[in-house]
Amino acid sequence: MTTACLTASLAAAIGVAAPASAAPCGNKGIFGSSLAFGSSFGGLLGSRSDQKPLPRISTGTSRTIGWVTGALSNNRTDTRFGISGTDLGISWDNGSGQTLMAFGDTYGDCNAPGQQWRHNTIMRTTDTDPDNGLVIGPGIPGDIRSGASVSTAAPRTASEAVGSPGVPGVAITSIPTAGIAINGIQFMNYMSVRSWGAAGRWVTNYSAIAVSRDNGQTWTTAQSTVRPNLPAPSPGVRVVDDSNGKFQQSAYVDGRDGFIYQYGTPNGRFGAAFLARFRPADILDLGRYEYFTGDRKTPWSPDKTKSNSVVREPVGELSVAWNARIGRFVMLTGDENRGSITLRTSRTPQGPWSGPTTLLTSGQLSGVYAPYIYAGTSPDSSYLYFTASRWQDYNVMMMRTDLSLIRVP
Incomplete structure (x- = not known):
């Protein structure tokens, strides 16, 4: 079954929502992931696709x-690559x-039919030192x-990676939402978006x-x-486990203990973060996943309904990596309520995770x-x-945080 057929079969059981009203090229008929962004993050998308010079910001x-x-x-x-506007830049x-x-x-040429819209794209780099700007061949x-x-x-x-019907x-x-390589095979987690809502x-x-x-080709x-994350069962559609909603967006990290850990959040930016783990060979077998329960006696369970949060809401898009220099796992998230990008640390993938350290605010x-x-640099650094996206410009930037200036508990 193709992605489009799968989406159509699931969507047949749900109603049709109102379409979005803007897009990176200012065309109301085209829909982009930037449409869900804003609110506390500030700014409004203009009618032009012009990118502005990136402000030189230093927060300390x-x-x-x-x-x-x-x-x-x-x-x-x-x-x-025909990319005048895009976002995310998830790396592995x-x-x-x-x-x-x-x-x-x-998006590519905003004057071309459909603005050269692709639902997603992949790029590759060998750059291990992006301090002077990331280089893509x-x-x-x-x-x-x-x-x-x-x-x-x-x-x-650049070609589209994973298709979609593109129907509002x-x-x-x-x-x-996440990517990882296991034994030379690339695995990319993604979400099929039915409709954009409020910011x-x-x-x-x-x-x-x-x-x-074939390396992302x-x-x-x-x-x-x-x-599946259908809001309600309908005739001919099996009952959907609500626990699926905890893993609509993801982040992967190698736990350095024989397990790969998958962090999950509900769709949107206002849910908590949950955690599952699996052996590398079992990545495509959800039946072999274990879920963090938070219980001291039985911290892991194959029953996903028992999964408990590891970071309280609100958790926006997140990423996790091991940093050998500080001897901690590092998590970056967005906080929609505060309009900030935050950092947390932990000795283990399941936590306890530290309180958030603010790296950047919407005021800055x-x-x-x-x-x-960014996965291309040494974990000893x-x-x-890390990459971040800016709503007004609808493009991806590179940023840098000095971990030596972060208080690590």
Whole structure:
């Protein structure tokens, strides 16, 4: 079953919501993941797609480095990959010397039919020191290690990774939320978005894992990993376990103990963070996952209904990584209520996690969201590099936090 057919079969049982009303190119007929962003993060999306110079911000612990995407980036993704606007930039080590990066709704020429909308795109880099700006190599048709997956017919346009019908109220788009490589195979968790709602809120049909055996060139959804998130059962549709809603958005981290840990949040930015773990070989078998219960005697259970939160709400998009320099796992999240990007640390994947340390506020840089730790640098570094997106520009930037300036409990 294709992703589109899967979405259609699930969406047949639910009603149609009102469409969104704006988009990165200012076209009301096109829908982008930026539409759900705003509120506490500040700013309004203009009618033009013009990208502005990235402000040079230094908060004491963190600073901006430069644009990763867009016409004002060193990578000139507008002319090289047909990417004038996009967001997210979720990264992971592909296991063979490259960092793969997954981006959300992607737009190219705003004057072209459909603004060259792709639901998501993948780029690749070998840059291990993004301090002077992340470098992405050229896209070469047929080369699965080039800067992006491009075709002979469109050598300057990054290809879409995971499709979606693009139908408002049924399945608007497919948004990546996490990625990991296991034994040379790439696994990308994504959510099928049914409709955008108020700022920081959206409805999903399901989350699932897409698999690539050619370094992110092509992707296939593993049907065994689909977590339906229908709001109510209907005739002909099986009853959906509410616990699926805890894992509509994800983050992966190697626990350094033989397990891969998957953090999950509900769709939107106002839920708590939950935790599951699995052996690497079992990533596509949800029946072998264990869920953190919070109980001292039986902290892990195969029953997902027993899963308990590890970080209290509100948790926006999140990412987690091990940092050897401070000897802690590091978690970055957005806080929609406060309009901030925060950092937490823990000795173990399940916590207890420290209280949040604010790295950046909307007052310092408005419209910033989705902090994703950059996977291409050494875990021994005292610098934590991460991507973030800016709503007004609808593009991805690189930032840096000096962990030596962070109080670690």
